[in-house]
Amino acid sequence: MYPLWFLLPGAAIFIVLFIVPTFASFYYAFTRWTLFDVEFIGFDNFVTFFTDPQLSKGFTNTLIFGALTAGLKVVLGLLIGVLLTSEIWARGYLRAVVFFPVLVSTVGVGITFQALLDPFDGVINQTLAVFGIDGPGWLTDPNLALYSIIGVDVWRGVGLAALIYMAGLVAIPQEYYEAAKVDGASGWHRFWNITLPLVRPATTTVVILSLIGGLREFQLIWVMTGGGPGFASDVLASVIYKQYAYGFFGLSTAGNVVLFVVVSAIILPLFWWLNRKQTEL
CATH class of the missing domain: 1.10.3720.10 (MetI-like)
Structure with a gap:
Protein backbone atom coordinates (compact mmCIF):
# COMPACT_ATOMS: atom_id res chain seq x y z
CA MET A 1 0.00 0.00 0.00
CA TYR A 2 2.94 2.36 0.60
CA PRO A 3 3.54 3.32 -3.10
CA LEU A 4 -0.19 3.86 -3.64
CA TRP A 5 -0.15 6.82 -1.28
CA PHE A 6 1.90 8.70 -3.89
CA LEU A 7 -0.98 8.28 -6.35
CA LEU A 8 -3.47 10.09 -4.13
CA PRO A 9 -2.57 13.71 -5.05
CA GLY A 10 -2.72 12.97 -8.79
CA ALA A 11 -5.88 10.87 -8.38
CA ALA A 12 -7.58 13.63 -6.37
CA ILE A 13 -6.77 16.24 -9.04
CA PHE A 14 -7.99 13.90 -11.80
CA ILE A 15 -11.26 13.18 -9.98
CA VAL A 16 -11.95 16.85 -9.20
CA LEU A 17 -10.99 18.25 -12.61
CA PHE A 18 -12.18 15.45 -14.91
CA ILE A 19 -14.41 12.77 -13.37
CA VAL A 20 -16.72 15.08 -11.41
CA PRO A 21 -17.22 17.64 -14.25
CA THR A 22 -17.79 14.83 -16.75
CA PHE A 23 -20.61 13.27 -14.75
CA ALA A 24 -22.00 16.67 -13.77
CA SER A 25 -22.22 17.68 -17.44
CA PHE A 26 -24.56 14.75 -18.14
CA TYR A 27 -26.99 16.22 -15.61
CA TYR A 28 -26.63 19.87 -16.63
CA ALA A 29 -27.18 18.90 -20.29
CA PHE A 30 -30.82 18.29 -19.35
CA THR A 31 -31.22 21.69 -17.69
CA ARG A 32 -31.38 25.40 -18.43
CA TRP A 33 -28.81 26.71 -16.01
CA THR A 34 -26.88 29.80 -14.96
CA LEU A 35 -24.46 30.36 -12.11
CA PHE A 36 -27.41 31.06 -9.83
CA ASP A 37 -30.29 28.92 -11.09
CA VAL A 38 -30.96 25.46 -12.54
CA GLU A 39 -34.19 24.38 -14.30
CA PHE A 40 -34.68 20.81 -15.48
CA ILE A 41 -36.04 20.78 -19.07
CA GLY A 42 -35.50 17.18 -20.17
CA PHE A 43 -34.33 16.55 -23.73
CA ASP A 44 -35.11 20.08 -25.00
CA ASN A 45 -31.43 21.00 -25.33
CA PHE A 46 -30.71 17.93 -27.44
CA VAL A 47 -33.77 18.51 -29.63
CA THR A 48 -32.61 22.09 -30.22
CA PHE A 49 -29.08 20.92 -30.89
CA PHE A 50 -30.07 18.55 -33.68
CA THR A 51 -32.79 20.73 -35.25
CA ASP A 52 -30.97 24.08 -35.32
CA PRO A 53 -29.26 24.44 -38.76
CA GLN A 54 -26.10 25.96 -37.24
CA LEU A 55 -25.72 23.12 -34.76
CA SER A 56 -26.43 20.32 -37.23
CA LYS A 57 -23.98 21.92 -39.70
Missing part, protein backbone atom coordinates in the same frame (compact mmCIF):
# COMPACT_ATOMS: atom_id res chain seq x y z
CA GLY A 58 -21.31 21.86 -37.01
CA PHE A 59 -21.97 18.17 -36.38
CA THR A 60 -21.58 17.35 -40.10
CA ASN A 61 -18.42 19.44 -40.41
CA THR A 62 -16.91 17.69 -37.40
CA LEU A 63 -17.27 14.29 -39.05
CA ILE A 64 -15.85 15.61 -42.34
CA PHE A 65 -12.94 17.30 -40.60
CA GLY A 66 -12.06 14.26 -38.49
CA ALA A 67 -12.31 11.76 -41.35
CA LEU A 68 -10.33 13.78 -43.91
CA THR A 69 -7.55 14.91 -41.58
CA ALA A 70 -7.07 11.40 -40.19
CA GLY A 71 -7.11 9.78 -43.64
CA LEU A 72 -4.66 12.27 -45.15
CA LYS A 73 -2.29 12.05 -42.19
CA VAL A 74 -2.22 8.26 -42.47
CA VAL A 75 -1.51 8.23 -46.21
CA LEU A 76 0.94 11.15 -46.30
CA GLY A 77 2.59 10.15 -43.01
CA LEU A 78 3.29 6.66 -44.33
CA LEU A 79 4.65 7.93 -47.65
CA ILE A 80 6.87 10.51 -45.94
CA GLY A 81 7.98 7.93 -43.39
CA VAL A 82 9.02 5.51 -46.14
CA LEU A 83 10.87 8.31 -47.95
CA LEU A 84 12.71 9.52 -44.86
CA THR A 85 13.83 6.03 -43.82
CA SER A 86 15.32 5.33 -47.25
CA GLU A 87 18.83 6.25 -48.33
CA ILE A 88 18.31 9.80 -49.58
CA TRP A 89 20.46 12.94 -49.47
CA ALA A 90 19.99 15.31 -46.47
CA ARG A 91 17.72 12.83 -44.72
CA GLY A 92 18.31 14.27 -41.25
CA TYR A 93 17.58 17.81 -42.42
CA LEU A 94 14.37 16.73 -44.16
CA ARG A 95 13.21 14.94 -41.03
CA ALA A 96 13.65 18.14 -39.04
CA VAL A 97 11.78 20.18 -41.67
CA VAL A 98 8.84 17.74 -41.74
CA PHE A 99 8.56 17.61 -37.94
CA PHE A 100 9.02 21.35 -37.32
CA PRO A 101 5.32 22.35 -37.77
CA VAL A 102 4.38 20.02 -34.91
CA LEU A 103 6.42 22.19 -32.55
CA VAL A 104 4.79 25.46 -33.61
CA SER A 105 1.83 26.83 -31.65
CA THR A 106 -1.53 26.10 -33.22
CA VAL A 107 -2.49 29.74 -32.85
CA GLY A 108 0.74 30.78 -34.58
CA VAL A 109 0.06 28.39 -37.46
CA GLY A 110 -3.49 29.71 -37.79
CA ILE A 111 -2.44 33.37 -37.87
CA THR A 112 0.34 32.64 -40.37
CA PHE A 113 -1.89 30.77 -42.81
CA GLN A 114 -4.68 33.31 -42.37
CA ALA A 115 -2.25 35.85 -43.83
CA LEU A 116 -0.92 33.50 -46.51
CA LEU A 117 -4.43 32.57 -47.67
CA ASP A 118 -5.74 36.15 -47.78
CA PRO A 119 -7.64 36.44 -51.10
CA PHE A 120 -6.12 39.84 -51.96
CA ASP A 121 -2.76 40.25 -50.22
CA GLY A 122 -1.90 36.63 -49.47
CA VAL A 123 1.34 35.18 -50.81
CA ILE A 124 -0.43 32.13 -52.22
CA ASN A 125 -2.86 34.08 -54.42
CA GLN A 126 -0.17 36.56 -55.42
CA THR A 127 2.00 33.66 -56.54
CA LEU A 128 -0.87 32.18 -58.53
CA ALA A 129 -1.46 35.60 -60.14
CA VAL A 130 2.10 35.52 -61.52
CA PHE A 131 1.05 32.49 -63.59
CA GLY A 132 -2.22 34.12 -64.64
CA ILE A 133 -4.38 32.17 -62.20
CA ASP A 134 -7.09 33.99 -60.27
CA GLY A 135 -6.80 32.54 -56.78
CA PRO A 136 -10.02 31.78 -54.87
CA GLY A 137 -11.10 33.05 -51.49
CA TRP A 138 -9.59 30.21 -49.51
CA LEU A 139 -11.12 31.28 -46.21
CA THR A 140 -13.96 33.48 -47.48
CA ASP A 141 -15.62 31.03 -49.89
CA PRO A 142 -18.15 28.87 -47.95
CA ASN A 143 -17.34 25.93 -50.22
CA LEU A 144 -13.58 26.13 -49.58
CA ALA A 145 -13.12 27.42 -46.03
CA LEU A 146 -13.41 24.10 -44.21
CA TYR A 147 -11.20 22.27 -46.71
CA SER A 148 -8.56 25.00 -46.55
CA ILE A 149 -8.37 24.56 -42.77
CA ILE A 150 -8.19 20.79 -43.26
CA GLY A 151 -5.14 21.30 -45.51
CA VAL A 152 -3.46 23.48 -42.89
CA ASP A 153 -4.21 20.96 -40.13
CA VAL A 154 -2.71 18.15 -42.20
CA TRP A 155 0.40 20.26 -42.87
CA ARG A 156 0.72 20.92 -39.15
CA GLY A 157 0.19 17.35 -37.99
CA VAL A 158 1.63 15.10 -40.70
CA GLY A 159 5.11 15.40 -39.16
CA LEU A 160 3.99 13.55 -36.05
CA ALA A 161 2.36 10.84 -38.16
CA ALA A 162 5.57 10.49 -40.19
CA LEU A 163 7.62 10.23 -37.00
CA ILE A 164 5.41 7.42 -35.68
CA TYR A 165 5.68 5.61 -39.00
CA MET A 166 9.46 6.04 -39.08
CA ALA A 167 9.70 4.42 -35.65
CA GLY A 168 7.66 1.48 -36.96
CA LEU A 169 9.60 1.20 -40.21
CA VAL A 170 13.07 1.09 -38.66
CA ALA A 171 11.89 -1.73 -36.37
CA ILE A 172 11.16 -4.04 -39.34
CA PRO A 173 14.00 -6.58 -39.72
CA GLN A 174 15.87 -6.01 -42.99
CA GLU A 175 16.13 -9.78 -43.47
CA TYR A 176 12.50 -9.82 -44.63
CA TYR A 177 13.26 -7.42 -47.47
CA GLU A 178 16.44 -9.25 -48.42
CA ALA A 179 14.60 -12.57 -48.57
CA ALA A 180 11.86 -10.98 -50.70
CA LYS A 181 14.46 -9.59 -53.10
CA VAL A 182 16.00 -13.04 -53.47
CA ASP A 183 12.55 -14.41 -54.34
CA GLY A 184 12.20 -11.74 -57.03
CA ALA A 185 9.58 -9.54 -55.30
CA SER A 186 9.25 -6.04 -56.76
CA GLY A 187 9.37 -2.87 -54.68
CA TRP A 188 5.58 -2.63 -54.71
CA HIS A 189 5.16 -6.24 -53.56
CA ARG A 190 7.67 -5.69 -50.75
CA PHE A 191 5.77 -2.60 -49.65
CA TRP A 192 2.35 -4.27 -49.84
CA ASN A 193 3.26 -7.64 -48.27
CA ILE A 194 5.95 -6.63 -45.76
CA THR A 195 5.83 -2.93 -44.93
CA LEU A 196 2.08 -2.39 -44.66
CA PRO A 197 1.32 -5.40 -42.43
CA LEU A 198 4.28 -4.76 -40.11
CA VAL A 199 3.54 -1.07 -39.57
CA ARG A 200 -0.06 -1.79 -38.56
CA PRO A 201 0.65 -0.83 -34.90
CA ALA A 202 1.91 2.55 -36.11
CA THR A 203 -1.14 2.90 -38.35
CA THR A 204 -3.43 2.19 -35.39
CA THR A 205 -1.69 4.87 -33.34
CA VAL A 206 -1.84 7.47 -36.12
CA VAL A 207 -5.51 6.77 -36.90
CA ILE A 208 -6.62 7.00 -33.27
CA LEU A 209 -4.60 10.12 -32.42
CA SER A 210 -5.56 11.89 -35.65
CA LEU A 211 -9.26 11.09 -35.30
CA ILE A 212 -9.42 12.23 -31.69
CA GLY A 213 -7.60 15.44 -32.56
CA GLY A 214 -9.72 16.06 -35.65
CA LEU A 215 -13.05 15.48 -33.95
CA ARG A 216 -12.09 17.82 -31.09
CA GLU A 217 -10.33 20.52 -33.16
CA PHE A 218 -11.12 24.07 -32.13
CA GLN A 219 -8.10 26.38 -31.96
CA LEU A 220 -7.07 26.29 -35.62
CA ILE A 221 -10.63 26.79 -36.86
CA TRP A 222 -11.37 29.59 -34.45
CA VAL A 223 -8.17 31.50 -35.25
CA MET A 224 -8.48 31.16 -39.03
CA THR A 225 -12.21 31.70 -39.63
CA GLY A 226 -14.10 31.78 -36.33
CA GLY A 227 -16.40 29.18 -37.86
CA GLY A 228 -17.20 31.36 -40.86
CA PRO A 229 -18.00 32.52 -43.37
CA GLY A 230 -21.45 32.16 -41.87
CA PHE A 231 -21.47 28.67 -40.39
CA ALA A 232 -19.46 27.11 -43.23
CA SER A 233 -16.48 25.98 -41.13
CA ASP A 234 -18.19 25.57 -37.76
CA VAL A 235 -17.49 22.30 -35.94
CA LEU A 236 -18.96 21.01 -32.70
CA ALA A 237 -16.24 22.58 -30.57
CA SER A 238 -16.68 26.05 -32.10
CA VAL A 239 -20.48 25.80 -31.88
CA ILE A 240 -20.21 24.85 -28.20
CA TYR A 241 -17.92 27.83 -27.57
CA LYS A 242 -20.34 30.20 -29.28
CA GLN A 243 -23.27 28.91 -27.24
CA TYR A 244 -21.34 29.51 -24.03
CA ALA A 245 -20.51 33.04 -25.24
CA TYR A 246 -24.21 33.69 -25.98
CA GLY A 247 -25.16 32.53 -22.47
CA PHE A 248 -26.90 29.29 -23.51
CA PHE A 249 -25.06 27.23 -20.92
CA GLY A 250 -27.42 24.26 -20.91
CA LEU A 251 -27.38 23.99 -24.70
CA SER A 252 -23.60 24.21 -24.83
CA THR A 253 -23.31 21.56 -22.11
CA ALA A 254 -25.55 19.30 -24.19
CA GLY A 255 -23.17 19.94 -27.10
CA ASN A 256 -20.25 18.81 -24.95
CA VAL A 257 -22.11 15.61 -24.13
CA VAL A 258 -22.84 15.03 -27.82
CA LEU A 259 -19.16 15.58 -28.65
CA PHE A 260 -18.09 13.18 -25.90
CA VAL A 261 -20.53 10.51 -27.12
CA VAL A 262 -19.55 10.98 -30.78
CA VAL A 263 -15.82 10.68 -30.07
CA SER A 264 -16.35 7.65 -27.82
CA ALA A 265 -18.74 5.95 -30.27
CA ILE A 266 -16.20 6.30 -33.09
CA ILE A 267 -12.90 5.76 -31.30
CA LEU A 268 -13.68 2.82 -28.99
CA PRO A 269 -15.08 0.42 -31.66
CA LEU A 270 -12.39 1.52 -34.14
CA PHE A 271 -9.64 0.95 -31.58
CA TRP A 272 -11.03 -2.51 -30.79
CA TRP A 273 -11.31 -3.39 -34.49
CA LEU A 274 -7.81 -2.19 -35.37
CA ASN A 275 -6.26 -4.06 -32.45
CA ARG A 276 -8.17 -7.22 -33.34
CA LYS A 277 -6.87 -7.01 -36.89
CA GLN A 278 -3.39 -6.53 -35.50
CA THR A 279 -3.58 -9.68 -33.37
CA GLU A 280 -4.74 -11.69 -36.38
CA LEU A 281 -1.50 -11.02 -38.25
